[in-house]
Amino acid sequence: MTKTSRRSWRSAPVKRLPRAVRLVPDETLRSYLARLAKANHLKSDDLRLHLAPDLTPTSRTAHTWLESLAIASGASIDVLCYALPELRDQHPALHLLSLRGRTIAGKPNTLGFACRRCMAARGIFTPVERWTRHEHNVCVRHQLWIGRGLVQADAQFSVAALPEIVRAQSWHLRLLRRHGRSWVYRAFLDADMIRSRWMAYKLWHTVAERRQRALTTQPLWRGHPATHAALYPEVVGLTSLLASIYWRQRTLTDDVHELDRFYAAVHSRVVPDYQPTGYRDHLVRWISDQRKLYDLAGLLDLVHTDTPRETIESTPWKA
Ligand SMILES: [Zn+2]
Structure with a gap:
């Protein structure tokens, strides 16, 4: 396409493009537009200007995208909105869509x-x-x-050589079904922070280092994808305890035997060589912070430890 013909095509009325591409659930708008442009031998920027010719790059609204994209792609507005979360806000009858449980564009995703x-x-x-x-x-x-x-x-x-990582994924999904996404998400953030602090102090490194060596020559390093994978079974194992009302109650009573039972569960579910280790152990700090929060809210006296014991699942590193 020459420069002149490209310019005139950009401002022409939107028509259906010769080639459609398959929609992928939860895809970003820029990814879908890039695939659609490539399939039709166009530049992404040209396709964007064709879909929204009168608007500047900063003011091109999703509304314009939605209507013109439906024409260009051959997909209905409803189908586009179900697949591409960024477009949903501009649907003319959003309340008619069944969006409960669907992935949203933006945080926490x-x-x-x-x-x-x-x-x-x-x-x-x-x-x-x-x-x-x-x-x-x-x-x-x-x-x-x-x-x-x-x-x-x-x-x-590939994590095929470390099946405990694959099993941790399945365990993670089971936790969501049992406790709900928002509760598990908060527990996961806490568990991830605690495991990262352990790593910073090189606490209980043995198993994680072995996994890291199986994935890469790089050492354990926060933010590295192999390190996220190497720690994932332990983060999910700790999440399972922090998301459980039964185990949380063990951390909030004055009964040291109950707290010992919690630490024994960390030993069996998270890291096999775990022992609570003073101020460097961020799990000990987390428990202390939780107790202070409950105390400030006047809730500590209301904590009971008579919740029925939940089923103990196998630890992720065991077959
Ligand atoms: Zn796959």
């Missing part, structure tokens, strides 16, 4: 990439950027790490 092997199986061979929930870390079917720390799709790596 983050940008990530769909499993490249799952995409290839659907005939999609370019990276698919999508809005990712905190529990989306491993493609269980392909045993690929697709989650935290990754900044590009082709950096996804």
